[in-house]
Amino acid sequence: MDDKIREECGVFGIWDSTREDVAQDIYYGLLSLQHRGQEAAGIAVCSSTGPRGNLILRKDQGLVSEVFSEKDLSGMKGNIGIGHVRYSTAGDSTAVNAQPFTCYYQKGTLGIVHNGNLVNAEDLRSMLMNHGYSFQATSDTEVIQQLLARMRSESRSIEEAVKRTVSYLEGGYALLIMSPRKLVAVRDPLGLKPLCIGKTKTGWILASESCALNAAGAEFIRDVRPGEIIKISKKGLESDVSRCSEARAHCVFEYIYFARLDSRMDEVSVYRARFRGGQLLADAFPVEADLVTGVPESGLTAAAGYADRAGIPYVQAFYKNSYIGRTFIKPTQKERESAVHMKLSVLEDAVRDKRVVLLDDSIVRGTTIAHLIRMMKEAGAKEVHVRISSPPFLHPCYYGTDVPESSQLLAQRMSTEQIREQIGADSLGYMRLEDLDETVDHIPLCKACFDGIYPTEVPEEKPAEKEN
């Protein structure tokens, strides 16, 4: 649906000692990360046995399957590579912001991909500009790339340059850097953004989510530690944990919505977290009902959890038309007040004369859930009780999650009772803040968008709409 919180990026990197066709694996990896960004995709590869500075880049707007043809991939020879999928806000959806960013510089070539958002990107950009640097794009990532190239000019190795570079960065980031001979990865010191390590027989993989490892035939090894710098070269994997500390703040929204259901992040299963969320909602907001269901796809697992705990049958109550992708739907058609109708339809036989518990992951503007409730009632549902597997959004995110402007956030303007009335639900329950920790086995979370407690310093002004 349209009113969803959106994640920004997925990254994927590979270093292989034997193969020159890693572009193929990156492609599969990016297909598995496509849910993290559908606006642009890109791959860069180089060959560690070739001349320094060999580099092949292809990136463009569109889905992974649209940007790359089989022929494109087979032409991209190299044993080191990085890839990226990107989500962008409308205003910046130009091809120039697609990733990877690659460059030629004093020490050869660099490629970089980035998931996250810097709190101090504008400061860094200004600092570089004051030194005479210029930028072709508006992305944070190009800032990091140029800073890194500069640092590398004054460092003995790419890993040293990375270490210096990240000392400037504030915010959430998962970075992959490809140099002519090495693949380097860094995760922000709080672990706001996810990054994990996989292994194949002949190589190493780094990816935003563990689901992408399977796609490339790799075995999950472990998460990158917050603050850790990983270097992969012909010497194998080396880890620098000098920047690691105990402080952690994993983005809660990865578990609620962003990550893929079959991924595991920081030792917590996304599926378990959502299922557990549903269970906790059942404890907190029980209701007498005939069935539990969820909004496809994001509400289904929490619904199963709710059903499990409440002892009410979990039932599929919507049909989702998977052919409605980017299909245009004329919005002015009277009979069809929104695209929701074309995408989701209620299974009347499932809900007729039934008291329904309906799970969804979040409420942003509230238009979609209101529409679905009305459709359910028209289909004969007697009651519709809404349960939301996240607390109400109340605060902006400075780390890369694209929360709509406050004025569009229902929860900032209305009480829960007012929202319930507006969306037409018979009851409404939001996940309690205190329950969130339990869904993830009490790993330390960043829940700033719900509680306003930011794990880093943040600018005084609300963040402008960003992209990278």
Add this chain to the structure above:
Amino acid sequence: MDDKIREECGVFGIWDSTREDVAQDIYYGLLSLQHRGQEAAGIAVCSSTGPRGNLILRKDQGLVSEVFSEKDLSGMKGNIGIGHVRYSTAGDSTAVNAQPFTCYYQKGTLGIVHNGNLVNAEDLRSMLMNHGYSFQATSDTEVIQQLLARMRSESRSIEEAVKRTVSYLEGGYALLIMSPRKLVAVRDPLGLKPLCIGKTKTGWILASESCALNAAGAEFIRDVRPGEIIKISKKGLESDVSRCSEARAHCVFEYIYFARLDSRMDEVSVYRARFRGGQLLADAFPVEADLVTGVPESGLTAAAGYADRAGIPYVQAFYKNSYIGRTFIKPTQKERESAVHMKLSVLEDAVRDKRVVLLDDSIVRGTTIAHLIRMMKEAGAKEVHVRISSPPFLHPCYYGTDVPESSQLLAQRMSTEQIREQIGADSLGYMRLEDLDETVDHIPLCKACFDGIYPTEVPEEKPAEKEN
């Protein structure tokens, strides 16, 4: 997955007294019928107030959203129209077989769309050829179109011509015919192929499935009666039931697999039929287990039914990557024995150490289910008990369902026990023939693909691979 039984077509027609933009509604209708055919799509419209013979046709290979742009649609002015989505076997996937078929003839213009397969198509084609007729395509539909044009030359009205034409046709068909002033619909006398009637404020709609009525903002009126001829003109809807009899044989596979979950056909809810199928499987093949799940999407509803009857929790055990559409997947990659891996992944936390009941709608070659079972076991499932919501395929279909050649049908070569062993299941249960009737409230079914009892005369030879 690849080894699925495939349906051939969906049809949609509209007659409206006031609007010239019915192409828009046909587009929405076809989007809702896209599951019935993804190879080609087409729309033809004409204006009942324009000169006789005005007609605009657009058809091509591809999905509905690929064949039609917003500009295409807005250029197709007319208040009568027909549309079609088509599945075709590889050998005949040329654009010339896309529907609608339209023609200029003695009485003006005709357009025709067709879902189904004629048992005697080759006889009719030969008969016409012997009269000197020639065909641009290899489709049954062109045969019907030419026969109809010929009949119309000797008839007083299009409805009379339709009546004469259909008296030649043997097999299953749902036909929509657009003449300069009228929309005519016919359903085969046994009701093998579905067709239903909807109504908007200013017009009438005919569609393969009721789900397409909602998409066009229409209200469901009733199914077309087997053998009935419907004429819609400025006089409204007129029905000719002279060819209707009591004999009926609705295609069982519509309920098992083809039709959309939210459709209702011949007074039976598709959702109910599948849910009930799961329940009956639970009765027939009970097993001690920890959870019930289904292969997305086709096995989910039966799984819910099984769970409901068996009192075992229904759980989502697979993640489906919805971005893997027509994406190419290099089949030779060693680590990735099939595309199944990219499309479906097992949710480990859901199945680990669990005894699983896995529902699917059918087994054709058996490769996909075997792969899924292996994935489940690798994810830690202790047992995987497979339940199939249809009986084994044993006989060819002459009415349009593309059952693979006998040699590829597992059930023709092996016993159920042998199949169980081959796919690696801990137990295997097929829907019992006698239970099928109960899933559809005992409406009369054609179950020839399972029991070999054909409701019409059929050729002595096995049907060649056909398309229409």
Add this chain to the structure above:
Amino acid sequence: MDDKIREECGVFGIWDSTREDVAQDIYYGLLSLQHRGQEAAGIAVCSSTGPRGNLILRKDQGLVSEVFSEKDLSGMKGNIGIGHVRYSTAGDSTAVNAQPFTCYYQKGTLGIVHNGNLVNAEDLRSMLMNHGYSFQATSDTEVIQQLLARMRSESRSIEEAVKRTVSYLEGGYALLIMSPRKLVAVRDPLGLKPLCIGKTKTGWILASESCALNAAGAEFIRDVRPGEIIKISKKGLESDVSRCSEARAHCVFEYIYFARLDSRMDEVSVYRARFRGGQLLADAFPVEADLVTGVPESGLTAAAGYADRAGIPYVQAFYKNSYIGRTFIKPTQKERESAVHMKLSVLEDAVRDKRVVLLDDSIVRGTTIAHLIRMMKEAGAKEVHVRISSPPFLHPCYYGTDVPESSQLLAQRMSTEQIREQIGADSLGYMRLEDLDETVDHIPLCKACFDGIYPTEVPEEKPAEKEN
């Protein structure tokens, strides 16, 4: 430019005893005939050693290079083939009218391509319609195809069927027919439309113009005789001249404009005819001038002829931008009153202070020539004397040449002196009717568009805009 008389089609056929890749040669042949039609292109091939009825067709709107990729061609295996390039009027520029037309019928398959226009197409269409036939397209060619299929059903051979079929046809036509084993060609009895024969080491070629033979590496043998039926099979080339007579009427416009400069038709060199036309204009309309030039490309050869006879230097006075193909040019831009400016520019240094003789092949609406004269004067030309290498258009063509409606023909509304004044020329001379014959060595011509003398019966009404 826009106001040109347009030709309709080019045809190309090949029969080869040894090769299965004749599609490649057809492609080259069609590239050489592209000047005869830029709206659509198509190729059909079959294999004379394959099963009866094998046939591969590909056709679409666009240039030859747009319709066919290298991969398309390599997939079209066959040793017999036909191809077509087509021009169409706006109203009928739908893909359904693209050629070849192919069909499946009683005796196997047929393919047909056609250049020309039937005077009695509507009569034939009605006749067939009255027998119950219907048509998918609005093209004359489909009429011929269906008539031929019908005739073949009652004949012993394709050549007999062709003979019967053409006995119904009135007008101008060059037809190529591909049957499973043979390639048959017919030319209308007056030779209105061109067709010639070429030979390679292992096969035969038939083409609208001799220039297409070179492209396929073939040697020119001779023109097809008016009325002749050529059959090419494994027995070689056989000729049936029973329908040939002495009466001939070759379309004069092939020599003036349609045909390619390096072609030879009915033993007259196109280049010679145009050069000679310029010479005769010099005799008829001499003028004192400093240089002779022509409108590219159509006026250049006549200009050279004029210069040669008049003893005035022939000079290139325009630059033509060959990148302005189908590029859009916003017509409303004030400073740029027409697309002429972008396509042609005057070479100021060539014409400044000069008295210019400007040759063009025809005047239709007069807008382009007026614009060019104004450009020349702005560039400093003292005088511009226009010489047109055809007489004024006064009559419609019934044989396939798309002369604009009378109301748009300058010559029907105005005297030569009025036209001269309107276009801003200092003098104006049209080719004299009596001189036309001399340009083509007195072979018998159809000059009906100039003199109104039609070589066949024609309908009483003016022909509607046609296409084929």
Add this chain to the structure above:
Amino acid sequence: MDDKIREECGVFGIWDSTREDVAQDIYYGLLSLQHRGQEAAGIAVCSSTGPRGNLILRKDQGLVSEVFSEKDLSGMKGNIGIGHVRYSTAGDSTAVNAQPFTCYYQKGTLGIVHNGNLVNAEDLRSMLMNHGYSFQATSDTEVIQQLLARMRSESRSIEEAVKRTVSYLEGGYALLIMSPRKLVAVRDPLGLKPLCIGKTKTGWILASESCALNAAGAEFIRDVRPGEIIKISKKGLESDVSRCSEARAHCVFEYIYFARLDSRMDEVSVYRARFRGGQLLADAFPVEADLVTGVPESGLTAAAGYADRAGIPYVQAFYKNSYIGRTFIKPTQKERESAVHMKLSVLEDAVRDKRVVLLDDSIVRGTTIAHLIRMMKEAGAKEVHVRISSPPFLHPCYYGTDVPESSQLLAQRMSTEQIREQIGADSLGYMRLEDLDETVDHIPLCKACFDGIYPTEVPEEKPAEKEN
């Protein structure tokens, strides 16, 4: 043909006080400059009344008409803009090198387009790299852009920054720079690369060639002086001639081949120069012959000049198929030894039994001219005397002209007599070095590719294949 010397770029800039649709004019301008580069095209615009830093860029590989749709252009609002067409060598034909290069930097935004080649590009690149700068592309232009951004950071105005920047540049260049409020242009001090000024009612235009001014409805004002810096702002056009000197060296190849026939550069008409070149060849290498002709298009004007001086008729002897653009031609086809056959054919009636003088602009590898001579002889020409309107290539170009490697230059390996024999000509005459000056009215030329006298310092090594 393939063996041509290739030019690298065309630039176009506009500043208008009243309009926001200058992208339209840039489009027309680039269409007129398309002959200077067919590999990539780009446009950038900004609005001088908008916020600093507004900027819209679109660039891609392909022809101007392929890169820009009407919709693209109408979405590019701005009253200042620059555009570029680019030729590139195969190895670097990636989209990242397409121009304009734009950037965000300390003072807002910059856009830059560039025709030419820097002799010291690698030095500058290294210098910037040593300061920590990195480059996304391999183009000289990005080097200039980054240098300029850096200079601007330390300057009071863009024009001051441009002045400092160009003090670093050695070689040939014509630069257009777009700042948020101004359009700045610079030409190299020797005038190696062309650039001229035009004026419309409300604005100013700068373009590589005067032909592009007409396309945008502008009047030619004058050439930019070598070394001059032009600034256009709301104050109008301002000129800084402080870097101008008397030394000049205009690229001779602009007159011989690169520039459009209707352009005027540095007060010399391209048409006149080529016509005069033909005349001088007639003086230097007279021959008894029946006709003079040229290889289309590049040899036609010299042919006319030769004919004029020699008193021998100038005749068109080739037909050029304008539909063979980027059409693939299978090179392995036996009968068709090269693509020349498809593109050019000899007009037999023009050359049969004739002694022909054949003019072309240059000989690189010699394969094309050899082929054309053979075709002429096969068409019956008795003698073919070749006259080349440039001296033999003997030296590499360091300023941007893509002369093939020495090993492929016929003239470096063979005497004129040997070349004559190899290409099969009856006589061969190259333009004499001393005559070149006369063709351009003795303006100072760079003729280094012929005489090895370079007007600047050049590297000791031969230049690698470059692009920009």
